[in-house]
Amino acid sequence: MSRLEVREKSQAQQVVDSLYQDLERRIIASPPGLCPVDMTASFLKLFHAQTCGKCVPCRIGLGILEDMLEDVLDGNATLDTLDLIERTAKVIYDSSDCAIGYEAGRMVLKGLEGFRDDFIEHITSGHCSCHLEQPVPCVALCPAGVDVPGYISLIAEGRYADAVRLIRKDNPFVTSCALVCEHPCETKCRRNFVDDAINIRGLKRYAADHSGIVAPPECCEPTGKKVAIIGGGPSGLSAAYYLQQMGHQCTIFEQRKELGGMLYYGIPNYRLPKERLAEDIDNILATGVEVKLNTCIGNGDHEISFKMLEGNYDAVYVAIGAHTDKKLGIPGEDAKGVISAISMLRDIGDGNPPNFTDKNVIVVGGGNVAMDATRSAIRLGAKNVSVLYRRRKADMTALMDEIESAIAEGAEILELHAPQAIEVNENNEVVAMIADPKIIGLISRGRPSPADSGRTPIHIPCDVVIVAIGQDIVSEPFEQAGIPAKRGRMQANQDSSIPGKKGVFAGGDCVTGPATVIRAIAAGKVAAANIDNYLGFNHKIESEVEVPDPRIENKTPCGRVTMMERNPTERKEDFEIVENGMTCKEACQEAHRCLRCDRFGYGVFKGGRIEEW
Numbered sequence: 001m002s003r004l005e006v007r008e009k010s011q012a013q014q015v016v017d018s019l020y021q022d023l024e025r026r027i028i029a030s031p032p033g034l035c036p037v038d039m040t041a042s043f044l045k046l047f048h049a050q051t052c053g054k055c056v057p058c059r060i061g062l063g064i065l066e067d068m069l070e071d072v073l074d075g076n077a078t079l080d081t082l083d084l085i086e087r088t089a090k091v092i093y094d095s096s097d098c099a100i101g102y103e104a105g106r107m108v109l110k111g112l113e114g115f116r117d118d119f120i121e122h123i124t125s126g127h128c129s130c131h132l133e134q135p136v137p138c139v140a141l142c143p144a145g146v147d148v149p150g151y152i153s154l155i156a157e158g159r160y161a162d163a164v165r166l167i168r169k170d171n172p173f174v175t176s177c178a179l180v181c182e183h184p185c186e187t188k189c190r191r192n193f194v195d196d197a198i199n200i201r202g203l204k205r206y207a208a209d210h211s212g213i214v215a216p217p218e219c220c221e222p223t224g225k226k227v228a229i230i231g232g233g234p235s236g237l238s239a240a241y242y243l244q245q246m247g248h249q250c251t252i253f254e255q256r257k258e259l260g261g262m263l264y265y266g267i268p269n270y271r272l273p274k275e276r277l278a279e280d281i282d283n284i285l286a287t288g289v290e291v292k293l294n295t296c297i298g299n300g301d302h303e304i305s306f307k308m309l310e311g312n313y314d315a316v317y318v319a320i321g322a323h324t325d326k327k328l329g330i331p332g333e334d335a336k337g338v339i340s341a342i343s344m345l346r347d348i349g350d351g352n353p354p355n356f357t358d359k360n361v362i363v364v365g366g367g368n369v370a371m372d373a374t375r376s377a378i379r380l381g382a383k384n385v386s387v388l389y390r391r392r393k394a395d396m397t398a399l400m401d402e403i404e405s406a407i408a409e410g411a412e413i414l415e416l417h418a419p420q421a422i423e424v425n426e427n428n429e430v431v432a433m434i435a436d437p438k439i440i441g442l443i444s445r446g447r448p449s450p451a452d453s454g455r456t457p458i459h460i461p462c463d464v465v466i467v468a469i470g471q472d473i474v475s476e477p478f479e480q481a482g483i484p485a486k487r488g489r490m491q492a493n494q495d496s497s498i499p500g501k502k503g504v505f506a507g508g509d510c511v512t513g514p515a516t517v518i519r520a521i522a523a524g525k526v527a528a529a530n531i532d533n534y535l536g537f538n539h540k541i542e543s544e545v546e547v548p549d550p551r552i553e554n555k556t557p558c559g560r561v562t563m564m565e566r567n568p569t570e571r572k573e574d575f576e577i578v579e580n581g582m583t584c585k586e587a588c589q590e591a592h593r594c595l596r597c598d599r600f601g602y603g604v605f606k607g608g609r610i611e612e613w
Helices: 003-028 036-050 056-074 079-095 099-114 116-125 148-156 160-168 174-180 200-210 234-245 274-285 306-312 341-349 368-379 400-408 476-480 517-534 584-591 601-605 607-611
Strands: 226-230 249-253 290-292 315-318 338-340 360-364 384-388 412-414 417-424 430-444 447-452 458-461 464-467 501-506
Touching: 036 056, 036 099, 036 116, 056 079, 056 099, 056 116, 079 099, 079 116, 099 116, 148 160, 148 200, 148 584, 160 174, 160 200, 174 200, 174 274, 174 517, 200 584, 226 234, 226 306, 234 249, 234 274, 234 517, 306 315, 306 501, 315 517, 338 341, 341 368, 341 464, 360 368, 368 384, 368 400, 368 464, 384 417, 400 412, 430 464, 501 517
Parallel strands: 226 249, 226 315, 249 290, 315 501, 338 464, 360 384, 360 464, 384 412
Antiparallel strands: 417 430, 430 447, 430 458
């Protein structure tokens, strides 16, 4: 082979690699609502194109499967075809020589199991049962259904107050979400087709920082109805905000001395300063919501009974959140120096932070709460902070940005180590963590499980152990009041109502289990609409903001603006906000990267979910 031929083959491979990168970006940006049968057929063609041709099941079998799937899509198949597809895929899975063949067979089998109804719909009706409820990916993936392209276009025109008004139509926690939201809206952004997703959360932050004080909209005429809301976290406050706008008088009963729930007591100041959270809460209370702090609901002498609320209010919404910690269940867990991340962060929120000066701290867990506890412990003077996690760092549920920030501030990640016991001295004080080394094992529920490594447990000297392995819900008082619960979670219908309890609704973490802030907000918004219907009304929350028309301009590939942070050596010494906002030039550039999917293609049919709910 000549040197020229080698170079040409190398250039061809470079083009193929580039095409694979383009394909990867398209898969990342694959929006909700795609036909699963068509998608399976497309992936099958890709597998077939990769076959080496050595074994018959892969070389011939995948082609036969392709033809049968095309028959399903073209309406030329019968229900017997499904059985033939299944048998053929199983033969390919069982007899192919390598992963190209048997993984292709497994994919088809998995599709038949997961969306068989879609196959049947194609065969019997000639069309897909999957329908495009919301064709704008960022809006579809925002639990609250915020009009993302709309407010980005307003930011591009410098109309920051209008951007905030538009966001508040679906989410009253503009500033808080601008700082701490996990931004699921960015995951399927179609800008991925071109270069990278829009920094949606960063743009929201810019609007919140530059809008000034934006008054809430005027409320409807009072209806005379009263709603009791138990819990002043993001779900309860969101429900109150929208119900108050509808004309229903809301009263929030909060057991602690401050509103905000886990936004106040669970997220440290360096991520969400209390004064920025207050901006959102003040806006909600400005609608006329009444608040009763330091008030518990229960059956005690100094508590308000649930029965009294049912009798005095037209509807009750339970949104108590998940505020208790889970236990490790290992020897020594009751020792002095073992604390829960939830209680530690709560103490910090109350202004009573623990003193970790010159102490060795171990944090057990791999979620965002574990990272908050880790970074807080560093700021509280700890000499060393180590995160003990039984899986790999790549398997942690915390945002990767949070993990990397913790490492930059000096934390050590001890991956593949499970807590086995806590060693104590004669005074029952923590002296060490005994950790069991693991290896990564079989995949279960989408994540590889840790397995026994056969190695000897290790001894890690420490003074403090912070447990951050999950949160629980205190549901007993409400179960006694007749609200059904399963494993601590309240059982609510799809419309948030409680079975057998007229006028009682529940939502947020107490129903779903611990989830994200934006999901709690969405639950409050949905509950408000359902409570309004229960009370005999059908109010619509609308925005008077006029969204600009899209610009017809060349969408030249352009890098994504990322949020800069303060220097780690400086920021780890205090609880001041870590993340810097965008500059005017950065925000303008980033806003103009938006492809305005809401005004092109199927986006013109966005109607229902954005315009009214």
